[in-house]
Amino acid sequence: xxxxxxxxxxxxxxLMLAIPSLAHAKAAPAFTAVDVxxxxxxxxxxxxxxxxxxxxxxxCPYVRKHYSGNMQGLQQAATADGVVWLTIASSAPGKQGxxxxxxxxxxxxxxxxxxxxxxxLDPQGTVATAYKAKTTPHMFVIDxxxxxxxxxxxxxxxxxxxxxxxxxxxxxxxxLNDVKAGRKVAxxxxxPYGCSVKYKDx
Amino acid sequence: xxxxxxxxxxxxxxxxxxxxxxxxLMVALFLGAPPAKADPVHTGHIEVELVSQEAGVAxxxxxxxxxSQKIQSGWHTYWRNPGDAGDATRIVWTLPAGWTAGxxxxxxxxxxxxxxxxxxxxxxxxxxxxxxxxxxNAQVGSVVTLKAAAAFLVCEQVCVPEDAxxxxxxxxxxxxxxxxxKWGAKVAETLAKAPKxxxxxxVFQLQGSVLKLAVTGAPLKGxxxxxxxxxxxxGKAIEHPPEQxxxxxxxxxxxxxxxxxxxTQAEQKPTELSGVLALNGVAYEVTATPGTIxxxxxxLGAPPAxxxxxxxxxxxxDGGASLGLPLAVxxxxxxxxxxxxxPCVFPILSMKAASLTAHAHDAGKTRVQGLAFLVGVVVTFxxxxxxxxxVRAGGAxxxxxFQLQSPAVVAGLALLMLLVALNxxxxxxxxxxxxxxxxxxxxxxDGVAGSFLTGxxxxxxAAPCTAPFMAGALGYALTQPPLLSLAVFLGxxxxxxxxxxxxxxxxxxLGRLPRPGPWMDVLKKGLAFPMxxxxxxxxxxxxxxxxxxxLAMIFAAAVLIxxxxxxxGLAQAxxxxxxxxxxxxxxxxxxxxxxxxxxxxxxxxxPQVTPLHDERPPASSAAGPGLAAEAWSPEKVxxxxxxxxxxxxxxxxxxxxxxxxxxGTALKGQRLVDAFKAHDAVLLRADWTKRDATxxxxxxxxxxxxxxLYLVYPKGSGEPVVLPQLLTEGLVIEAxxxxxxx
Numbered sequence: 001x002x003x004x005x006x007x008x009x010x011x012x013x014x015l016m017l018a019i020p021s022l023a024h025a026k027a028a029p030a031f032t033a034v035d036v037x038x039x040x041x042x043x044x045x046x047x048x049x050x051x052x053x054x055x056x057x058x059x060c061p062y063v064r065k066h067y068s069g070n071m072q073g074l075q076q077a078a079t080a081d082g083v084v085w086l087t088i089a090s091s092a093p094g095k096q097g098x099x100x101x102x103x104x105x106x107x108x109x110x111x112x113x114x115x116x117x118x119x120x121l122d123p124q125g126t127v128a129t130a131y132k133a134k135t136t137p138h139m140f141v142i143d144x145x146x147x148x149x150x151x152x153x154x155x156x157x158x159x160x161x162x163x164x165x166x167x168x169x170x171x172x173x174x175x176l177n178d179v180k181a182g183r184k185v186a187x188x189x190x191x192p193y194g195c196s197v198k199y200k201d202x
Numbered sequence: 203x204x205x206x207x208x209x210x211x212x213x214x215x216x217x218x219x220x221x222x223x224x225x226x227l228m229v230a231l232f233l234g235a236p237p238a239k240a241d242p243v244h245t246g247h248i249e250v251e252l253v254s255q256e257a258g259v260a261x262x263x264x265x266x267x268x269x270s271q272k273i274q275s276g277w278h279t280y281w282r283n284p285g286d287a288g289d290a291t292r293i294v295w296t297l298p299a300g301w302t303a304g305x306x307x308x309x310x311x312x313x314x315x316x317x318x319x320x321x322x323x324x325x326x327x328x329x330x331x332x333x334x335x336x337x338x339n340a341q342v343g344s345v346v347t348l349k350a351a352a353a354f355l356v357c358e359q360v361c362v363p364e365d366a367x368x369x370x371x372x373x374x375x376x377x378x379x380x381x382x383x384k385w386g387a388k389v390a391e392t393l394a395k396a397p398k399x400x401x402x403x404x405v406f407q408l409q410g411s412v413l414k415l416a417v418t419g420a421p422l423k424g425x426x427x428x429x430x431x432x433x434x435x436x437g438k439a440i441e442h443p444p445e446q447x448x449x450x451x452x453x454x455x456x457x458x459x460x461x462x463x464x465x466t467q468a469e470q471k472p473t474e475l476s477g478v479l480a481l482n483g484v485a486y487e488v489t490a491t492p493g494t495i496x497x498x499x500x501x502l503g504a505p506p507a508x509x510x511x512x513x514x515x516x517x518x519x520d521g522g523a524s525l526g527l528p529l530a531v532x533x534x535x536x537x538x539x540x541x542x543x544x545p546c547v548f549p550i551l552s553m554k555a556a557s558l559t560a561h562a563h564d565a566g567k568t569r570v571q572g573l574a575f576l577v578g579v580v581v582t583f584x585x586x587x588x589x590x591x592x593v594r595a596g597g598a599x600x601x602x603x604f605q606l607q608s609p610a611v612v613a614g615l616a617l618l619m620l621l622v623a624l625n626x627x628x629x630x631x632x633x634x635x636x637x638x639x640x641x642x643x644x645x646x647x648d649g650v651a652g653s654f655l656t657g658x659x660x661x662x663x664a665a666p667c668t669a670p671f672m673a674g675a676l677g678y679a680l681t682q683p684p685l686l687s688l689a690v691f692l693g694x695x696x697x698x699x700x701x702x703x704x705x706x707x708x709x710x711x712l713g714r715l716p717r718p719g720p721w722m723d724v725l726k727k728g729l730a731f732p733m734x735x736x737x738x739x740x741x742x743x744x745x746x747x748x749x750x751x752x753l754a755m756i757f758a759a760a761v762l763i764x765x766x767x768x769x770x771g772l773a774q775a776x777x778x779x780x781x782x783x784x785x786x787x788x789x790x791x792x793x794x795x796x797x798x799x800x801x802x803x804x805x806x807x808x809p810q811v812t813p814l815h816d817e818r819p820p821a822s823s824a825a826g827p828g829l830a831a832e833a834w835s836p837e838k839v840x841x842x843x844x845x846x847x848x849x850x851x852x853x854x855x856x857x858x859x860x861x862x863x864x865x866g867t868a869l870k871g872q873r874l875v876d877a878f879k880a881h882d883a884v885l886l887r888a889d890w891t892k893r894d895a896t897x898x899x900x901x902x903x904x905x906x907x908x909x910x911l912y913l914v915y916p917k918g919s920g921e922p923v924v925l926p927q928l929l930t931e932g933l934v935i936e937a938x939x940x941x942x943x944x
Contacts, residue, residue: 026467061363096360125317134286134319158289159353160363189463191437195361196287199317 028142029130033088033120036102036109041086041120048144050179051084052172054116055128055197057097057136058089058108061160062194066137067112068162070170071154075115078176087116090128092200097136098123125199135194141175141185150175152190245364247274247356252348252370253329255389258379259346259372262338265379266307267370268331268389269293269352271324277358278323281311283437283477285321289355289363291330296349300337307331307396310478310485311433320443322433323357329392340374347371397478397485402454404490405499406475413440413461416499417479417488418454426482427455428505428903434477438463445895448505453498501683504902527686530679531693538697571653572706576699578657583695584688586661591684607893609747612857613756613801615662616740617763622659623733624764626726630771657699676908746856746891748804755804759797766793829875834888836900839915846917848883848941850934853901853911855890860927861910868929877935881942882917916941 028051032042043051054071057063063071075085089105091097099105105119122128131140131151141150150171157168171187178185242251249272259265269291271279280288295303308330311322334348348370355363373379381387402419415432430448434440441460449456464472476489624630679690741760745753769790773783832838834851842849852869854861868874869885878885888897890909901911904924912929913922914937925937 059360061361129318159292160289160355161353189438189467192287193284193289194287195357196316196319196321198359199319201317 026148028140028146028148031127031130033122033127034102035118035120036105037118038102039118041118043142043146046084047146049082049084050144050176051086051142052078052176053131053140053142054085054087055133055136055138056087056089056119057091057195057198058099058112059096060136060195063097063136065160065162065165066154067114068165070165071137072113072115074170074173077173079115079117081176081180083176085116087114087119088122088127088133089119090122090125090133091198092125093123095198095200096195097198123200125197128197128199133197135192136197137194138192138197139172141172141179143179149179149185150188151192152187153192153194156190158193241369242270243366243368245356245366247277247358247362248272248279248354248364248366250352250366250368252350252368253385253389254370254372254382255331255386255393256379257373257382257386258375259334259336259340260375260377260379261336261340261342264333264335265372266331266389266393267334267348267350268329268385268392269306269350269368270385271328271330271354273325273328273356275326277356278312278314278321278325279328279354279356281322281324281433282306282308283322283433283435284355285314285323285437285442286319287316288321288323288357288361291352291354293330293332294351294353295332296351297334298340298346300339301346301348302335304333304335307333307393309392309396310480313431315443318443321357322442329389331389331393331396336374342374342376344374345371346374395485397480397487399489400486402479402486402488404475404479404488405493405495406490407493407495408461408465409495411461413459413465413475414456414495415459415475415488415490416451416454416456416495417486417490418451418496418499421484421486422454423452425484426505429480429482430455430457430505431480432457432459432477432488433480434475436464436476438468439465439472439475439477445899447895447899449500450502450505451497451499452502453496456495456500504899527689530690534676534679534690534693535697535700538694539700541694541698542701568706570650572703574650574653575657575706576696576703578654579661579699580657580692580695581654582658582661583691583698587679587688587691588684591687607747607855607857607891609744609752609804610801612740612744612747613759613804616737616744616756617759617797617801618659619733619737619740620760620763621767623730623737624767626730626733628723628727629764630767631774661695661698676906740857743857743891744804752804755800759800759804762793762800763797766790766797769793829869829878829885831885831887834886834897836896838886840919842884842886843915843917843919846882848881848917848938849886849915849922850883850938851886851888851911851913851915851922853888853890853897853906853909853913855909857891858909864910864912864927864929868931868934871931874931874934877938881938883938883942914938914941 028043030043032040035041058067075087078085089097089099091099093100099108099121102121105121108114109116109119120127127133131138135153137154139150139152139154140148143149152171154172155165155168155170157164171190174187175185242249244250249270251270251272253268253270255266255268271291273279280290282290284290291306293303293306297303309324309328311324314321314323340346349367350369351365351367353363353365355361382389400419400421402417402421404415404417406416407414427448427450431446432440434442440462444460447458449458471492474489474491476487479486479488676690676694679687737760741753741756744756767790769786773786773790776786777783831852834853839849839851852861852865854865856862877883888894888900890897890901901908904911904913910927912925912927912934914925915922923937923941925933
């Protein structure tokens with residue numbers, strides 16, 4: 001019966017879609033968000049590129065520590081290397097670090113001299129939930145195959161003090177070097193530190 | 203903004219009272235010549251001070267010096283593993299030559315939930331003791347200064363890193379120095395309460411997506427483990443926010459943890475899992491090694507109602523987990539009997555009635571059928587019970603009716619009901635009884651196997667309705683060893699099957715049924731419609747569990763299955779006429795394959811375990827206009843009570859027809875809305891349509907294994923009153939009025 005076959009045929013693609021979810025949990029979850037310029041961006045447009053995700057909350061002392069120059073330097077070096085750097089602001093409306101619009105985010109970026117590829121506005125916490133982002137900063141490095149090869153803290157020294165940057169080992173820089181050299185990332189995970197992501201109240 | 207902190211156990215509560223008298227004491231101390239001297243530093247949200255357990259130190263001894271944090275109300279600092287976010291307090295010491303400082307002795311933290319995250323924190327007044335070793339060559343008579351540079355993150359909604367350099371001067375004395383009059387007792391108490399190893403044996407084992415942690419040993423034997431929680435030292439070992447389901451055992455307990463990076467992704471699997479096991483009021487340090495979870499760490503189910511004795515019960519038959527075995531079995535039998543009258547069983551009853559009338563005047567056949575029905579009921583009940591016990595032993599927080607929490611099972615049942623309905627409508631006949639079909643006797647499929655299947659089906663659909671009397675018995679059953687549980691379930695099965703078995707075996711009863719005739723076919727076709735209604739209801743339940751797209755797939759599957767059934771009937775008719783049956787049968791089979799594919803895809807659409815953010819809107823509309831229900835949480839009940847409100851909690855599920863009937867009749871009317879308004883009462887709804895460990899735990903706490911459960915909490919504080927499972931508006935209003943009076 002043609003009807004039968006068509007229904008079964010309609011069921012099959014859905015079946016195929018369901019299967020990748022069985023794959024290892026390290027695949028980077030897809031997402032879509034509006035960026036600082038009001039454009040809708042999604043992870044899929046950066047297919048084939050190395051992507052860094054950085055969770056930000058401009059009021060968080062830990063974020064401020066790294067925006068003393070460390071984060072901007074990393075962003076500049078990475079993007080010059082062809083890496084896509086997405087800074088994500090997931091603070092809910094009314095919470096610390098919430099940007100009411102792209103202009104507000106742009107003003108902050110200009111004041112800090114931030115150099116990410118772009119900044120994504122995620123006030124509903126959708127992207128943060130998909131990645132289980134916990135802290136600001138919380139860093140993810142996604143390789144060219146869309147696999148998360150590093151997630152965790154930005155470096156190995158949990159503190160809010162600028163002077164600790166001198167002695168800290170930067171995990172993100174190390175992961176990007178490993179990816180660039182085609183090596184396995186030596187430290188693939190660390191416990192993130194910083195302020196909690198300011199999710200909307202449950 | 204005030205943070206909802208879990209204050210289940212705060213070792214410093216009692217200290218707070220002491221601090222009321224401290225200012226006077228402090229003045230007195232500073233006016234006299236204090237043996238130990240320190241200067242508190244205010245860092246913005248915390249007053250920090252270095253304090254000593256002893257008034258002086260002896261050469262070659264160890265003294266405990268503590269960093270005291272008086273934290274501003276609403277703010278918190280962090281434990282050694284801060285949890286999902288935050289940062290632990292750190293101390294850098296500057297000590298005289300030869301003096302050394304050990305690690306902080308961390309008191310048990312509190313759970314601090316922030317949105318979907320869970321942090322481990324301290325609030326109020328905290329002491330962080332550190333052992334300081336005094337060298338043997340310390341000069342007696344000298345005074346030393348200990349300096350600590352403390353860095354800590356203090357958070358409310360926002361976080362502020364604060365720093366303090368605090369000092370403490372201590373005299374070096376010969377012999378026993380004596381306790382510090384102000385701080386000695388507090389430091390000693392903190393040290394006494396700090397988690398210690400206590401000789402517990404701990405084993406962990408990764409079982410699929412669950413990390414089991416079994417802890418056994420003398421201190422846990424017979425202990426109250428209802429508040430058990432494992433705080434891991436490593437931030438990478440487990441996912442912090444998920445509930446930790448508790449399974450009691452004769453020698454200890456087993457917790458079901460959610461494995462974190464170290465267990466799921468790291469190449470080197472952990473060889474050790476260490477942390478703090480906190481119970482109500484005590485905490486132990488636990489170091490677990492890989493191994494098999496020992497039997498003595500489980501098997502007794504979730505912890506029972508913690509404050510079981512203090513609870514008021516409106517219906518004495520619902521006594522909960524404290525029933526004895528004979529009484530529980532008797533209640534189960536009674537409950538099974540009453541189950542026959544519950545709304546969800548009605549369609550099945552109608553089907554059975556149709557089948558019995560077909561043989562009403564053939565006593566032998568009827569008896570065989572009655573027995574087959576009994577066997578079907580008993581076997582299915584025990585199988586379900588066995589499965590439930592096994593799944594619970596595996597650590598999952600499930601209860602009675604759990605099979606309907608799986609969308610796949612609901613979808614399957616919906617289609618099965620549709621098939622049964624189509625069969626009763628005469629679209630096709632079951633089995634090879636084509637002759638029967640042709641002769642129109644309407645007896646097809648009602649042989650021994652048919653009766654057995656009717657019994658099985660009746661149990662599958664009826665099980666989620668817990669009838670009065672059943673609830674207490676089930677709650678009892680699930681806290682007992684497996685064999686005793688099965689005895690209770692057997693009682694339930696016998697009670698459920700009893701009416702039909704009696705009908706089949708008492709000739710007098712059968713004689714009263716009218717003689718068979720064409721009316722029977724009419725009755726059967728008429729009774730098909732309750733079955734269609736059941737299928738529609740199950741499809742709705744499915745849509746609540748998944749969403750519109752899977753629902754569309756189920757509808758497509760329903761059309762396909764009807765099509766297949768019709769083709770099958772066609773083949774039967776052709777067979778009866780001696781024509782080829784191959785073509786319609788093949789197409790029917792292809793359609794069935796489509797049905798299976800569709801159900802499989804549709805049921806996969808949504809995880810069965812409720813995600814962190816449940817996107818379902820709070821089921822406020824279900825209560826109808828006027829009385830809106832808010833989503834339930836244990837914290838919310840406490841908070842509302844504290845605000846002086848009466849709180850009623852409706853534990854419900856979309857697949858529980860009894861619940862829906864109660865909500866439609868007793869929890870809807872204008873009189874009730876007025877009563878809620880007049881007494882400042884709030885209705886909270888705990889929706890168990892999908893699996894939810896918190897709700898399962900709350901049910902267990904009240905000796906229940908399933909829904910419905912209705913609780914009415916008095917304002918202020920205090921234990922709830924349990925309402926019966928069949929509600930009337932008057933009964934609810936009366937309970938609200940009583941609770942309002944306190």
